[in-house]
Amino acid sequence: MKTEFSAGHARMGPVAVLGAGTIGAGWAAFFALSGLEVRVVDPAPGAAASVAAMMARARTPMARLGLLSADETQPCVTADLTAALQAVVHVQEVLPEDLLLKQRLYAEVEAAAPADAIIASSSSGLLPSQLQEGMRHPGRLLVAHPCNPPYLMPLVELVAGRNTTEATMLEAQVFYRALGKKTVRLRREVPGHLANRLQAALWREAVHLVAEGYASVEDVDQVITEGLGARWAVCGPHEIFHLSGGAQGMAGFLDRLKPAVASWWDDLGSPELDAATCRKLIAGMEHAAKGRSVAQLDARRDWRMLPILAAKMATDAPAPDGSNGQMS
Numbered sequence: 001m002k003t004e005f006s007a008g009h010a011r012m013g014p015v016a017v018l019g020a021g022t023i024g025a026g027w028a029a030f031f032a033l034s035g036l037e038v039r040v041v042d043p044a045p046g047a048a049a050s051v052a053a054m055m056a057r058a059r060t061p062m063a064r065l066g067l068l069s070a071d072e073t074q075p076c077v078t079a080d081l082t083a084a085l086q087a088v089v090h091v092q093e094v095l096p097e098d099l100l101l102k103q104r105l106y107a108e109v110e111a112a113a114p115a116d117a118i119i120a121s122s123s124s125g126l127l128p129s130q131l132q133e134g135m136r137h138p139g140r141l142l143v144a145h146p147c148n149p150p151y152l153m154p155l156v157e158l159v160a161g162r163n164t165t166e167a168t169m170l171e172a173q174v175f176y177r178a179l180g181k182k183t184v185r186l187r188r189e190v191p192g193h194l195a196n197r198l199q200a201a202l203w204r205e206a207v208h209l210v211a212e213g214y215a216s217v218e219d220v221d222q223v224i225t226e227g228l229g230a231r232w233a234v235c236g237p238h239e240i241f242h243l244s245g246g247a248q249g250m251a252g253f254l255d256r257l258k259p260a261v262a263s264w265w266d267d268l269g270s271p272e273l274d275a276a277t278c279r280k281l282i283a284g285m286e287h288a289a290k291g292r293s294v295a296q297l298d299a300r301r302d303w304r305m306l307p308i309l310a311a312k313m314a315t316d317a318p319a320p321d322g323s324n325g326q327m328s
């Protein structure tokens with residue numbers, strides 16, 4: 001098992017992953033296949049099997065992207081929190097999205113982990129200021145929110161709470177970047193951080209369009225996968241409109257299309273997730289899945305994402321002549 005090595009200012013020593021569900025097992029596989037010593041804590045009877053299955057699932061995609069360490073480790077899965085926290089430098093908390101459950105666990109973590117271990121919550125939307133309430137050393141807690149699956153998606157959103165220290169934020173940033181992640185640090189905490197707020201805004205309209213019968217679940221999803229999504233892999237929503245505005249960019253876009261955008265905003269839906277809408281979404285997704293199980297769709301997503309991520313990694317890397325993105 002690997003012990004401690006350093007990258008920049010980050011201490012890349014033993015990592016504890018608390019929770020072995022969808023995201024916890026994904027983080028555990030990512031850290032272990034990146035060469036870190038990993039202790040996973042989850043009292044659920046199937047935890048070890050989930051982590052083993054996730055290791056098998058993550059290895060090939062990580063290898064294809066050149067992310068597999070020659071020093072890959074095997075996570076140790078245990079229900080013994082105190083033993084798992086010995087000498088760790090980083091704790092990735094991946095418990096269910098339940099504030100009180102997470103807060104209760106932090107009290108146990110603080111009693112057993114080294115005083116200088118970072119505590120990073122994977123929470124999809126809780127505020128770090130709430131998470132750190134009641135902690136003895138709240139300065140060491142931040143939110144480090146991944147996208148699913150954590151072993152493939154580069155993004156980690158970093159969010160400070162009221163009491164998070166700057167040293168914690170910097171150390172977390174160096175830690176995730178040393179593992180190849182792309183970190184985005186929020187200027188202020190907000191429920192749902194950035195990714196889930198943007199996702200929720202888009203999904204609200206997608207549900208409205210299906211609920212009101214403008215399009216099927218399959219058609220709405222296809223507009224993203226065949227249209228907007230491919231562009232979003234290289235340009236964010238602001239840059240896309242900047243590129244629609246002629247030589248004046250965003251100023252030109254706003255000049256020409258401000259009234260149209262304002263009228264579309266006025267017309268956006270605000271659907272209820274009532275029983276009828278839920279039935280439509282479930283039936284629509286079942287039809288779109290064409291008999292494939294969730295596990296089959298998961299594997300298909302990873303397989304189809306690989307060349308996209310590989311191309312991004314290749315084009316993001318500085319070209320030897322510094323000509324990235326330049327037309328010659």
Ligand SMILES: NC(=O)c1ccc[n+]([C@@H]2O[C@H](COP(=O)([O-])OP(=O)(O)OC[C@H]3O[C@@H](n4cnc5c(N)ncnc54)[C@H](O)[C@@H]3O)[C@@H](O)[C@H]2O)c1
Pocket residue numbers: 018019020021022023024041042043044093094095096097098105122123124125145146147148
């Ligand atoms: N599912 C997603 O797409 C996604 C993406 C990013 C972040 N997140 C966040 O990650 C966290 C976990 O989400 P998930 O989808 O993996 O949940 P999940 O329900 O799949 O997994 C939670 C795991 O925590 C374990 N657990 C419960 N109490 C525990 C305890 N006291 N000690 C150790 N383990 C315990 C459970 O046995 C379970 O295996 C949430 O905060 C969620 O918001 C989820």
